[in-house]
Amino acid sequence: MKIKQSIKTSLHNQCVQFTQSRLDTISNTIEELQESLTSETKSSAGDKHETGRAMVQLEREKAGKQLAQIQKVNQLLVKISTEKQSKIIGLGSVVFTTKANYYIAISAGELQVDSNKFYAIAANTPIAQLLLGKTIGDNILFREQEFTITEVY
DSSP states (O other), X not given: OHHHHHHXXXXXXXHHHHHHHHHHHHHXXXXXXXXXXXXXXXXXXXXXXXXXXXXXXXXXXXXXXXXXXXXXXXXXXXXXXXXXXXXXXXXXOEXXXXXXEEEEESOOEEEEETTEEXXXXXXXXXXXXXXXXXXXXXXXXXXXXXXXXXXXX
C-alpha cells in the first residue's frame, strides 16, 4: 500500500513541478514584455514605434491567456488527493494496463517513477475518456489496439 501511495505522490509532485515550471516561464515572459513596453521611448519613426508597441501588447495578451490557463491547471491539481484510493478510475487515478501506465490528472507528458514509465494525461483526453469509470480487468480499444487494465489506485 505504501509503494502505491509513494508512486501516486511522486507522480502528483512531478505534475506540480511541471506546472510550476510553465508558470515561471510565462511569468518571466510577461515581465520581459512589460519592460519592453515601458522602456521603449517614442522614436522619430512614429508609425514604426506604434506598430512595435502593438506587437508587444499582443504578445502580452497571449501570455496572459497562457497564464490564466496554467492557473486553472494548478487549481485542478490542488483538488486531486494523493491519499484517495479507488478501484474505479477517476481523476487522480494511477492506471496500469497491458500497454502503458497512466496518471489521470493533467497533460504533462511522460513521467518516470523508479523503473516505471507513466503518461500524465488530462481527464478530457480521448484515452482518459475511455478509461474513466472502468476498473481492473476491463478491456479498452484505443486506436485499433486492445489492452487490459491490470491495476488501479
